[in-house]
Amino acid sequence: MFTRKFIIVCLTTIMILSAITITGAIAQPLSGIKFIVDAGHGGRDPGAVGANGLTEKQINLQVAQALRNCLIEYGGATVQMTRVNDTYISLESRVNKANINKADRFISVHHNGSVNPTHNGTAVYSGSKGSSKSHDLRNKVQKRLVEMTGLRDLGANTANFYVLQRTSMPAILTEASFITNPKEEAKLRSPAYLWREAYYIYLGIVDHMGN
Numbered sequence: 001m002f003t004r005k006f007i008i009v010c011l012t013t014i015m016i017l018s019a020i021t022i023t024g025a026i027a028q029p030l031s032g033i034k035f036i037v038d039a040g041h042g043g044r045d046p047g048a049v050g051a052n053g054l055t056e057k058q059i060n061l062q063v064a065q066a067l068r069n070c071l072i073e074y075g076g077a078t079v080q081m082t083r084v085n086d087t088y089i090s091l092e093s094r095v096n097k098a099n100i101n102k103a104d105r106f107i108s109v110h111h112n113g114s115v116n117p118t119h120n121g122t123a124v125y126s127g128s129k130g131s132s133k134s135h136d137l138r139n140k141v142q143k144r145l146v147e148m149t150g151l152r153d154l155g156a157n158t159a160n161f162y163v164l165q166r167t168s169m170p171a172i173l174t175e176a177s178f179i180t181n182p183k184e185e186a187k188l189r190s191p192a193y194l195w196r197e198a199y200y201i202y203l204g205i206v207d208h209m210g211n
């Protein structure tokens, strides 16, 4: 009797463990999807610069690298970066890399700049000639980034940025906040804050791909 009960318990345990394994596989929401993550600027092109010297190229790369890790580790996606260190890469090379590799999505990470130091807010762009998929991706990432930054929602916008117009797959460009706002610049020096920014971009991508 005890042996039979024991066998049933063992079998039940095995079944539960199998179910968890299956669920674990399904929980990789971006499996089989190829991303290009593009850290804006680099090398001789610093991008926007904060009043206290923080450069956009530097934080773009940190967020892009964290985003790559989220996409791979949590999403199960395949990711290529347009740059992995402080080097200058032309816009044309960035786009070519995405098009040649037939990426499914292109995510360009930037931060905004303004001559007005009080200016701040969150914006995400898709191309003005972009597909409905690119606009959907932009809307979902925008929603998540506003949730994370708590800053003014500058709206989901379209723009004729080179990397958005020339890429042959749905593409977006994120501007989570303004590096030229000294309060924001201080926050952007925190690796934890930059990691959260990347994670919320990731969540927006999952929201979009889940459809």
Ligand SMILES: [Zn+2]
Binding pocket: 040, 041, 047, 048, 056, 110, 111
């Ligand atoms: Zn930029």
